[in-house]
Amino acid sequence: MSLIDQGHRINIADIADHRQAAWERQSGYVARHSTFYQAVWKGKAPPPRLEDLPELPFSDKAGLRLSQEAHPPFGDYLAAAPDRISRLHRTSGTTGQAMTLGLSARDCEITEIVGGRAQALAGLRPGVMVVHCLNYQMWMGGLTDHLTLERAGATVVPFGVGSTELLVRTILEAGITAISCTPSYPVVLERVLAEKFPHLTPRDLGLTLGLFGGEPGLDDPSYRQRMRDTWGLEPRNANYGVSDVFCNFAAQCEHDSDLHFVAHDVLYVELIDPETGAPKAIESGTEGELVLTHLDRECQPLVRFRTGDIIEIRATEPCTCGCTGFRFRVVGRSDDMIVVRGLNMFPTMVAAVVSGFAELSGDYRIVLDTPPPYHLLPVHAELARGQIDDGTLARRVEAALKTRLGATATVTLLPPGSFPVTEGKTRRVQRSYL
């Protein structure tokens, strides 16, 4: 096992030898066994030194998709013999075709330890009972995330999605105090409480820790305040990952609402300009696309993989919590970026404005009916339960969007409960012209 015990608490400079040795093993393995990378690298040998990694070309999601289409189900980036695969996941497929992920027993073990670091950082510990409410049906967020919760030492209730009335009763009867779910799920539970348990308020459930993940929007202060006010729970992003790489390798801690990177012993991180591919320094204030390389992966190892996530580095010094990884926040997806009159817009920016209105549920969509260019940002926002439009609300939200984002928006208000309950990631940008 090439994981370092408490690896997220050791300075990256102190594990340089470990990382170099891991790269020497991993790069040789990939060069010998990954037909995909043999083609991407055009037969060129990978550089011996880890810091020379930028000599290699990038790989991306489109390449993985084509690989799986041509070589189903795992693609020709499967580098291990099929009998090494011990777990198969399929992704939710919200951003295109579902991907098939294979993990060896060793891949599972490393995935669970790294994810467990993130869950522990977010406040999960032995003695805490947590109910896991993500979809277990093939998705990594189900079983594999469940096992990361166990790695943090917690008592884990495997619930999944749906059966919300049973969930409410279970939380009350078992004395559950933490919930692991998507950030939009509490809004769903609020609806259930209002309809089926009118004598209960969200606070009556006694949840004090919300371990969220899978969707952006958590960094928004008004969302966090709303969770504290309505539920009395502390919201944490406990679960940031890229399913093709690691399902969870970063989380927020109790001291800092920026995500902490916890996998320097098994992942090599680069930051690039998403337009030009030029490298950018990992230093406070830098923004760029996250590019990742596995340093220890058997089944589907990736090298210089463009994640499509645009992040901003917020700090590089160790945090008060003891984590030494750099801290960052996710600005958006490069494929979710909408350019409105030359301004780069991400759904998270809209979320920050929408969740500031008590009359709205916080759920919204950006609905694009035509291909770009865009002069206006079309936002569909849902009213909160019990709220009615006073006739000025849409104009007020438009004015707030203009002030905060600089873009002219058109806001369409929808009745409470208009948006479907989603299992897994909610797609905030809808491109109906595609």
Ligand SMILES: [Zn+2]
């Ligand atoms: Zn911290």
